[in-house]
Amino acid sequence: MTADGFSLPRLWAMIVKEFIQMRRDRLTFAMMVGIPLMQLVLFGFAINSDPKHLPTAVVDADHSPEGRTLIAAMQASRYFAITAAPETDTEADRLLATGAVQFLVRIPAGFSQQLRRGDRPALLVEADATDPAATSGAVATLTVLARDALIPDLTGPLASLAPKPPPFDLRVHRRYNPETSTQYNIVPGLMGVVLTMTMVMMTALAVTRERERGTLETLLVMPLHPAEVMLGKIIPYIAVGYIQVAIILLAARWVFAVPLAGGLGLLTGASILFIATNLAIGYTFSTIARNQMQAMQMGFFYFLPSILLSGFMFPFRGMPGWAQVVGECLPLTHFLRIIRGVMLKGNGLADSAVELGILGLTLLLTTAVALRRYRRTLD
Amino acid sequence: MNTAIAVSGLTKRFGSKTVVDRLTMTVPAGQIVGFLGPNGSGKTTTLRMLCGLLTPDAGNGTCLDLDIRCQAAEIKRQIGYMTQKFSFYEDLSIAENLDFVARVHGLPDRRNLVMVTLDRLGLSERRTQLAGELSGGWKQRLALAACILHRPRLLLLDEPTAGVDPKARRAFWENIHDLAADGMTVLVSTHYMDEAERCHAIAYIAYGQLLAQGTVQDVIASAGLTTFTVRTTGDNHHTLNTLTTALRKAPGVDLVAAFGAALHVGGADRSALLAAIAPWRTDPALIWQDDQPTLEDVFIHLMARSQDQYAAPTGNRP
Ligand SMILES: Nc1ncnc2c1ncn2[C@@H]1O[C@H](COP(=O)(O)OP(=O)(O)OP(=O)(O)O)[C@@H](O)[C@H]1O
Ligand SMILES: [Mg+2]
Numbered sequence: 001m002t003a004d005g006f007s008l009p010r011l012w013a014m015i016v017k018e019f020i021q022m023r024r025d026r027l028t029f030a031m032m033v034g035i036p037l038m039q040l041v042l043f044g045f046a047i048n049s050d051p052k053h054l055p056t057a058v059v060d061a062d063h064s065p066e067g068r069t070l071i072a073a074m075q076a077s078r079y080f081a082i083t084a085a086p087e088t089d090t091e092a093d094r095l096l097a098t099g100a101v102q103f104l105v106r107i108p109a110g111f112s113q114q115l116r117r118g119d120r121p122a123l124l125v126e127a128d129a130t131d132p133a134a135t136s137g138a139v140a141t142l143t144v145l146a147r148d149a150l151i152p153d154l155t156g157p158l159a160s161l162a163p164k165p166p167p168f169d170l171r172v173h174r175r176y177n178p179e180t181s182t183q184y185n186i187v188p189g190l191m192g193v194v195l196t197m198t199m200v201m202m203t204a205l206a207v208t209r210e211r212e213r214g215t216l217e218t219l220l221v222m223p224l225h226p227a228e229v230m231l232g233k234i235i236p237y238i239a240v241g242y243i244q245v246a247i248i249l250l251a252a253r254w255v256f257a258v259p260l261a262g263g264l265g266l267l268t269g270a271s272i273l274f275i276a277t278n279l280a281i282g283y284t285f286s287t288i289a290r291n292q293m294q295a296m297q298m299g300f301f302y303f304l305p306s307i308l309l310s311g312f313m314f315p316f317r318g319m320p321g322w323a324q325v326v327g328e329c330l331p332l333t334h335f336l337r338i339i340r341g342v343m344l345k346g347n348g349l350a351d352s353a354v355e356l357g358i359l360g361l362t363l364l365l366t367t368a369v370a371l372r373r374y375r376r377t378l379d
Numbered sequence: 380m381n382t383a384i385a386v387s388g389l390t391k392r393f394g395s396k397t398v399v400d401r402l403t404m405t406v407p408a409g410q411i412v413g414f415l416g417p418n419g420s421g422k423t424t425t426l427r428m429l430c431g432l433l434t435p436d437a438g439n440g441t442c443l444d445l446d447i448r449c450q451a452a453e454i455k456r457q458i459g460y461m462t463q464k465f466s467f468y469e470d471l472s473i474a475e476n477l478d479f480v481a482r483v484h485g486l487p488d489r490r491n492l493v494m495v496t497l498d499r500l501g502l503s504e505r506r507t508q509l510a511g512e513l514s515g516g517w518k519q520r521l522a523l524a525a526c527i528l529h530r531p532r533l534l535l536l537d538e539p540t541a542g543v544d545p546k547a548r549r550a551f552w553e554n555i556h557d558l559a560a561d562g563m564t565v566l567v568s569t570h571y572m573d574e575a576e577r578c579h580a581i582a583y584i585a586y587g588q589l590l591a592q593g594t595v596q597d598v599i600a601s602a603g604l605t606t607f608t609v610r611t612t613g614d615n616h617h618t619l620n621t622l623t624t625a626l627r628k629a630p631g632v633d634l635v636a637a638f639g640a641a642l643h644v645g646g647a648d649r650s651a652l653l654a655a656i657a658p659w660r661t662d663p664a665l666i667w668q669d670d671q672p673t674l675e676d677v678f679i680h681l682m683a684r685s686q687d688q689y690a691a692p693t694g695n696r697p
Contacts, residue, residue: 007485009482009485010482010483010485012482013479013482013483014483016478016479016482017468017471017475017479020471020475021468021470021471024470024471024509025470213466213469214462214464214465214466215466215467215468216466217432217462217466218462218466218467220432221430221431221432221455221458221460221462222455222480222483222484223452223455223456223483223484224483376431376451377431377432377433377434378427378432378433379433379434
């Protein structure tokens with residue numbers, strides 16, 4: 001038996017120790033369960049990138065049936081909620097300026113007359129575009145909505161004004177998420193974000209905590225192999241990570257009604273691989289940082305691009321080239337593709353193989369770096 | 380094997396500061412060797428190099444016939460190292476700490492071993508108490524128990540009895556002697572003179588350099604110190620105080636220390652010392668007595684001397 005070789009009983013000793021310590025650290029343990037729940041509430045319920053029922057003011061100077069049809073159609077689209085009908089333009093402008101309304105629709109006097117004459121009257125819609133995301137969905141529906149709403153009115157002599165149908169039939173199928181529910185996109189993504197945030201942080205503190213408390217000296221003077229220490233610190237947190245996955249999956253199913261199109265087995269396997277990758281990255285941080293504060297900062301430094309450039313917050317294809325390159329280097333990007341693929345598209349193992357391979361490679365690489373960086377001495 | 384530790388030229392620098400300077404030392408197997416020296420002299424650093432926790436910048440050596448540079452992993456299995464600062468897990472209970480150590484060393488019959496150890500420590504009832512909640516002295520006892528759990532052949536102890544009460548200290552030393560009788564070698568750093576006198580041999584280090592090594596008698600004799608004890612007739616404290624002040628400045632007097640109503644006066648150069656104290660020996664209020672220097676006299680003298688050397692520009696500063 002060599003002193004330097006890997007030994008399972010010693011690994012087990014580390015795992016048991018870490019589990020006990022984790023159990024004693026009630027607050028951290030509570031956070032582990034609390035963070036996914038809090039994030040679910042924040043992101044799942046509070047964030048909606050396609051908001052409906054936006055307050056809208058209508059200045060109707062025309063008072064015609066066409067105008068009323070249009071307003072009715074806007075309300076029917078659920079994007080607009082007519083909350084004010086100001087009499088004057090100044091009053092209308094003030095409503096928009098104060099943010100009381102998101103949209104201002106002006107139906108000019110003589111709109112219906114001009115429409116009937118075929119003069120292509122202007123229908124002015126002013127949007128408060130300080131937050132483009134909030135208005136884009138509503139604006140996109142407007143053109144279609146106005147056309148469809150007014151066509152039935154163009155009968156008899158006006159029929160010639162009705163736009164001609166295009167020579168082809170354009171059909172857009174919103175596949176995998178027909179109602180374009182934000183939650184379908186967010187809830188699976190949230191799993192990746194929560195795991196990135198908590199798992200990296202947990203192991204980032206692992207070695208630095210031992211160093212700061214002085215216990216590293218005991219650990220180093222015992223015949224422990226670096227791989228035993230590393231795995232001993234990672235394995236208990238895989239269990240914790242999986243508890244988080246379970247919480248989010250249950251919430252996805254029963255609270256947000258996100259379908260699970262693919263297999264649970266693949267989902268579990270991919271999650272465990274992703275958890276292990278994050279833990280290995282955090283552990284690598286803790287072999288580089290000198291103290292817990294530094295480790296924490298490294299964790300944040302990693303978390304920020306992960307959440308911004310992985311395609312969780314903003315559409316991946318909308319990012320500039322360099323940002324996509326950075327994004328490709330982040331494990332979260334690949335996990336999001338796997339998880340959304342499996343949950344929404346029903347992807348199988350073959351569809352996810354490339355992304356799984358990238359995650360696996362990242363895990364191997366970071367493990368190698370961590371084992372190289374792990375110092376067996378105090379100097 | 381009859382030497383447990385043999386190192387030569389061991390050197391460690393932190394930045395530009397040489398903390399251990401060309402240290403050469405041997406510790407025979409089965410002996411208890413006391414490691415003494417002032418604060419910051421490099422005792423902890425030396426012990427850490429011996430057990431592979433620090434890499435020496437120069438020098439080499441063996442621990443239990445294993446090379447300290449390239450066989451550190453093998454050394455770690457066979458030694459017990461008790462750190463100066465408590466370094467077991469404060470958020471684990473007493474029993475869990477022992478259990479962890481036993482598992483890591485792969486000790487057979489683990490549960491029983493932990494139970495027996497707890498019994499011997501007298502900690503059986505408090506086995507579930509967190510180590511962090513123990514008093515300082517009890518922490519020391521727990522740490523020692525954890526260090527000898529795997530029956531190491533060499534024990535490195537860094538101030539193991541700091542803050543331990545006299546009764547426990549005596550029990551501790553009896554324990555150490557029992558272990559040595561069974562063939563364990565012990566290198567123990569301490570600041571207590573009485574503990575130094577309980578060792579088979581001592582090594583004295585100051586400013587990273589080994590200044591003396593051998594049995595207590597050898598070390599005292601090799602210092603070549605001449606000492607006198609001075610007492611006053613009646614309670615003439617005043618005279619003693621003036622004497623102290625005067626002798627501190629006198630050339631040839633290296634050492635003036637008060638012990639209650641008596642004064643220890645010593646010097647390395649016997650004739651210079653005699654010359655310095657000559658005017659006072661005729662004082663009828665003082666009783667002069669030829670005396671043996673104590674270990675403490677020797678250490679304080681060594682410390683003062685090496686301080687002078689260290690401060691001198693010709694000193695071996697890096
Ligand atoms: N990691 C380190 N980095 C820089 N300097 C250090 C380090 N460790 C120790 N030193 C310095 O080395 C010197 C020797 O320290 P060491 O702890 O070996 O002394 P010691 O003899 O054990 O002292 P004490 O009796 O107070 O325990 C001190 O001056 C200390 O400041
Ligand atoms: Mg020390």
